[in-house]
Amino acid sequence: xxxxxxxxxxxxxxxxxxxxxxxxxxxxxxxxxxxxxxxxxxxxxxxxxxxxxxxxxxxxxxxxxxxxxxxxxxxxxxxxxxxxxxxxxxxxxxxxxxxxxxxxxxxxxxxxxxxxxxx
Amino acid sequence: xxxxxxxxxxxxxxxxxxxxxxxxxxxxxxxxxxxxxxxxxxxxxxxxxxxxxxxxxxxxxxxxxxxxxxxxxxxxxxxxxxxxxxxxxxxxxxxxxxxxxxxxxxxxxxxxxxxxxxxxxxxxxxxxxxxxxxxxxxxxxxxxxxxxxxxxxxxxxxxxxxxxxxxxxxxxxxxxxxxxxxxxxxxxxxxxxxxxxxxxxxxxxxxxxxxxxxxxxxxxxxxxxxxxxxxxxxxxxxxxxxxxxxxxxxxxxxxxxxxxxxxxxxxxxxxxxxxxxxxxxxxxxxxxxxxxxxxxxxxxxxxxxxxxxxxxxxxxxxxxxxxxxxxxxxxxxxxxxxxxxxxxxxxxxxxxxxxxxxxxxxxxxxxxxxxxxxxxxxxxxxxxxxxxxxxxxxxxxxxxxxxxxxxxxxxxxxxxxxxxxxxxxxxxxxxxxxxxxxxxxxxxxxxxxxxxxxxxxxxxxxxxxxxxxxxxxxxxxxxxxxxxxxxxxxxxxxxxxxxxxxxxxxxxxxxxxx
Numbered sequence: 001x002x003x004x005x006x007x008x009x010x011x012x013x014x015x016x017x018x019x020x021x022x023x024x025x026x027x028x029x030x031x032x033x034x035x036x037x038x039x040x041x042x043x044x045x046x047x048x049x050x051x052x053x054x055x056x057x058x059x060x061x062x063x064x065x066x067x068x069x070x071x072x073x074x075x076x077x078x079x080x081x082x083x084x085x086x087x088x089x090x091x092x093x094x095x096x097x098x099x100x101x102x103x104x105x106x107x108x109x110x111x112x113x114x115x116x117x118x119x
Numbered sequence: 120x121x122x123x124x125x126x127x128x129x130x131x132x133x134x135x136x137x138x139x140x141x142x143x144x145x146x147x148x149x150x151x152x153x154x155x156x157x158x159x160x161x162x163x164x165x166x167x168x169x170x171x172x173x174x175x176x177x178x179x180x181x182x183x184x185x186x187x188x189x190x191x192x193x194x195x196x197x198x199x200x201x202x203x204x205x206x207x208x209x210x211x212x213x214x215x216x217x218x219x220x221x222x223x224x225x226x227x228x229x230x231x232x233x234x235x236x237x238x239x240x241x242x243x244x245x246x247x248x249x250x251x252x253x254x255x256x257x258x259x260x261x262x263x264x265x266x267x268x269x270x271x272x273x274x275x276x277x278x279x280x281x282x283x284x285x286x287x288x289x290x291x292x293x294x295x296x297x298x299x300x301x302x303x304x305x306x307x308x309x310x311x312x313x314x315x316x317x318x319x320x321x322x323x324x325x326x327x328x329x330x331x332x333x334x335x336x337x338x339x340x341x342x343x344x345x346x347x348x349x350x351x352x353x354x355x356x357x358x359x360x361x362x363x364x365x366x367x368x369x370x371x372x373x374x375x376x377x378x379x380x381x382x383x384x385x386x387x388x389x390x391x392x393x394x395x396x397x398x399x400x401x402x403x404x405x406x407x408x409x410x411x412x413x414x415x416x417x418x419x420x421x422x423x424x425x426x427x428x429x430x431x432x433x434x435x436x437x438x439x440x441x442x443x444x445x446x447x448x449x450x451x452x453x454x455x456x457x458x459x460x461x462x463x464x465x466x467x468x469x470x471x472x473x474x475x476x477x478x479x480x481x482x483x484x485x486x487x488x489x490x491x492x493x494x495x496x497x498x499x500x501x502x503x504x505x506x507x508x509x510x511x512x513x514x515x516x517x518x519x520x521x522x523x524x525x526x527x528x529x530x531x532x533x534x535x536x537x538x539x540x541x542x543x544x545x546x547x548x549x550x551x552x553x554x555x556x557x558x559x560x561x562x563x564x565x566x567x568x569x570x571x572x573x574x575x576x577x578x579x580x581x582x583x584x585x586x587x588x589x590x591x592x593x594x595x596x597x598x599x600x601x602x603x604x605x606x607x608x609x610x611x612x613x614x615x616x617x618x619x620x621x622x623x624x625x626x627x628x629x630x631x632x633x
Contacts, residue, residue, distance in 0.1 A: 003563040004306060006159050013547055013568040015575045021590040025575065027517045027550070032535050035496050037458040038525040039537075040514030043578035045592070061514045066499075081541060101548040103517075103539060114495040118535025119457075 017100045024100040026093065028053065030062055031107040032118045039103065050096050051089035053104070067111040077107040130175065137177040139168075142245035156241045160306035163371035167244030170366050173358040174250075181253050185260065192264060192348045199341040200271045206630060209337040210405035211623035212614055214276050217269070217342060218468035219399065220330055222279060223295050225265040226286040230299035232258035234310050241307040247366075250359050254315075257352040268345045275626075276619050278467035278610025288582075289604050290516065290525075290573035291395075291459070291466065297523040297570060298392055302385075304566070308367060309381050315360030317385030321426065322393060323353055324418040329399040332408045368433040375434045380562075386438035387555040390447075391522040397452030398459065401481060402473060410484035415448040440555045446531050449485060453493040458527045460500065461512040467606055469614035472501040492534050509613055513597065515574035520549040520567055521556035528552050544568065577603075 003009050017024060020043050029039035040061050044052070054073070062068050078087050081103050087096050098104065113119045128136070145153050157164065198204075208214070235255035242248045273279040286292055302313040331346030364382075367374045397411030408414075427437045460470040473481065478497060481489045500510050516525040530538045540551040544564040551557040560567045576582055577596035580589025582603040588594065601608070609618045 003565045004160050006155060009565055011565060011569050013545070014570060015568075015572065015579075016547055019579045021580065023578070025578065029517075029537060029539075031537075034454075034527075034529075034535070034537060035457065035461075035499075035510075036512055036514075037454070037461055037516075038527040039517040040512075041517050041574050041578070042515075061512075064503075064508075064510060081539070099548075101550070103541070103550065105539075112535065114499055117492050117495045119492060119496040 015101070020100075024093075026098065027101070027103040028058065028061070029103065029105045030058075030065075031105055032112045033062070033065055033067065033108075035065060035113065035119045036062065044093060046094035046099075047092045049090060049092055050087045050098075054089055058106075065113075067108065067113065070111060071108050072110075075109050077109065079105040079107075081105070134172075134175045134177055137179070138172070138249045139245045142248070150243065154241060154243045156307050157243055160308050161377055162306075162308045162367060162374050164243070164367075165370055167242075167246075169369065170244045170246040171362060172246045172250060173362050174355055176250075176253060176355075178249070178253075181256075185256070188348050188351065189260075192344055193267075195344045196267060196271070196341055199344075203626075203630070204340055205272060205275055206623070206627055207338045207340075211276075211619050212403065212469070212471065213337045213339065213405050214272060214619060214623075215468040215470075215614070216329065216333060216337075216399050216403045217272055217339075218276070218278050218610070219395065219403070221265050221269045221272075221342075222282040222285070222467060223292050223395075225262050225269070226283065227295050227299050228258050228262035228265065230303055231314055232256075232262060234299070234303045234314060237303070238307055238310060247363070254352075254356055254359060257356070261349045261352070264345050264348060268341055271341065275622065277607050277617075280607070281467070281605040284605050285467065287571070288573065289467075290518075291462075293518070293523040293571060293573055294392055294395075298388055301388070301566070308363075308377075311360070311363045312367075312378060312381040313385040313388075315356065316364050317382060318389050319353065319356040320360040321386055321419070321423055322389040323357065324422070325393055325414055326396055327353070328408060328414050328418070329396055329404060333399065333404045336406045336408050337404055364430065364435075365433070368430075368435070372434075379435060382435065383439040383555075384559050384562075387440040387553075387559070388522060390440060390444050391524055391552075391556070394451045394455045394524065394528075397448075398455035401452040401484070402456045402477075407480065410481075411452045412448045412484060415444070420445060439558075443531050443553070443555070447528065449488040450492075450529060450534060453481075453485075453489065454527050454529070457493070457496060458525055461510055462516075463613055464511055464513075464611050465600065465604075465606070467604075467610045469610075469612065469617050469619065471614040472497050472504065488534065504613070504615070515577060515597065517550065518570075518572045518574065519552035519556050520570055520572075521551055521560045523570060523572065524552055526550065526552045 015025070023043040023045050026042050026044055027039040028042070030036065042057060078085055080098060085097065144150060151158060232255050235251045235258060238251035239248050239255055242251060269279050269282070286296060302310050305313065327346060327350055331343055331350060334342035334346060364378065367378050400408065400411045400414065424437070427435060456470070459466065460472070463470045478494060482494065503510060518525055526537060526539065528538050530536045538553055540554060540557040542549050542551070542557055542561055542564070549560060549568070551560060577600055580587070580594065580596065582596060583589055583599040584602070587599070614620055
């Protein structure tokens with residue numbers, strides 16, 4: 001459907017790729033650890049290596065949680081939205097198939113938050 | 120020469136002379152050009168004279184009633200202020216309800232005033248035009264009285280002074296702004312259904328419970344009086360909203376699916392707006408009235424069901440979101456408080472972990488969910504705070520493209536998992552918090568692609584001062600946000616250790632000791 005209007009109604013998306021100065025948006029969520037309330041968002045260049053997420057952004061965001069040091073990173077399940085994928089840390093976001101406004105969700109089997117609460 | 124005194128007009132004559140008799144149909148120009156907005160939404164009106172005016176109020180009587188209300192209101196406000204009434208509230212934590220409520224609501228009242236002013240211009244019938252004009256003036260009055268109410272508290276407590284600047288910029292105010300921007304940029308009939316019916320009629324009671332009753336329960340005579348003074352206008356607004364729905368449905372059967380879609384949309388948008396209200400009721404009022412869940416059951420499930428049963432004869436069904444709201448009433452207030460607690464450095468009000476007896480109250484009120492999902496986090500945070508590690512989430516949020524809330528609500532059938540939905544429009548992904556927000560977007564994507572998402576604006580470099588290289592690889596927008604929002608650092612952080620907490624204790628001690 002399209003909007004009902006009294007005249008032509010055409011506006012650019014406020015968050016289309018060209019507004020981000022060569023970077024793209026990336027959302028990250030740790031599943032069943034909802035103490036962090038919602039995913040976090042970054043603007044990164046598509047040539048950024050995936051390993052930066054693992055080494056910098058994910059620890060900075062999530063180290064507060066008592067489950068964090070207990071993560072077995074070899075067992076982590078990764079999804080881009082609902083599609084499972086296996087990231088290659090040495091390759092770039094683009095090479096891992098990650099585009100503008102993609103949502104990376106990671107699940108840590110056996111770790112379901114405080115007292116198994118999902119938080 | 121003697122003349123008989125002029126006969127006093129009956130109420131009916133007076134009403135006719137001062138409303139419908141003032142209107143005329145144009146002859147030099149077609150009516151459709153004079154009232155260009157009433158046709159394009161697809162609503163068909165055959166006879167504007169069938170509009171029943173619920174109150175038959177004329178402008179002169181309106182001024183008289185409203186002037187009397189204002190005199191009473193300001194007498195009480197003055198007395199409250201002169202007697203240091205702010206020190207009679209239950210606890211300084213209560214002030215944070217005012218910071219959130221009165222920091223977010225006045226600009227929305229102003230938007231409502233603008234919207235109803237436009238309705239007063241666009242409606243073809245003189246009856247609805249006069250009613251909309253009065254409602255516009257009411258909304259403007261609420262805007263003003265709320266600011267007057269803020270002004271006294273602003274002398275003593277931090278974080279109340281930049282609400283006008285923050286309205287269009289602050290992350291947690293964008294849901295309310297988006298709600299009214301969406302309504303006011305819709306056509307006139309959608310606006311009436313959105314604000315007049317879904318908001319004023321279906322949801323307004325929930326909004327006023329924490330504000331008016333909360334103020335009364337917590338010793339705030341000033342806010343209580345402002346609330347009651349506004350609520351006396353709401354009765355008229357609710358009747359206008361309901362009359363509008365009935366008028367639309369009686370005019371033409373083709374109006375039904377359009378009106379139903381608006382009811383579905385705006386009941387959901389209103390429900391999302393009320394997540395923060397639930398948090399005020401369950402977490403922020405030191406003396407609680409009832410739980411958000413109980414309020415939802417009384418004011419939405421019971422009263423709302425009665426209303427929709429009444430409208431069933433027109434073919435109206437309960438809003439599509441009804442069953443989801445029933446599931447969510449067990450969760451939203453807790454999820455909202457968690458979302459705000461962790462972001463305390465980016466807000467102009469304080470948050471805290473509830474005390475032990477308050478946690479027990481929550482357990483009792485939410486036997487199905489609180490101990491299982493929410494108590495462990497709050498107790499963990501309390502423990503960490505006592506070790507000097509108060510939880511702060513420094514990351515930037517992901518927001519729903521439609522309602523602008525952060526994406527923090529659960530899958531309806533799984534409280535442990537966050538609900539994500541997405542659509543692709545013109546090759547770009549858009550994310551939502553729920554099926555209902557996705558459906559609203561999918562119907563009018565051109566509208567919602569324009570949404571102002573605070574974190575995205577920051578990452579685009581639109582919130583940094585001039586001279587900062589926003590294209591640099593290491594550009595960190597978070598550094599500039601509190602200045603951009605004009606956030607008073609004294610107003611941020613936990614309530615424990617805040618200036619408000621210390622000052623309130625000191626001022627109260629002055630009043631009760633030597």
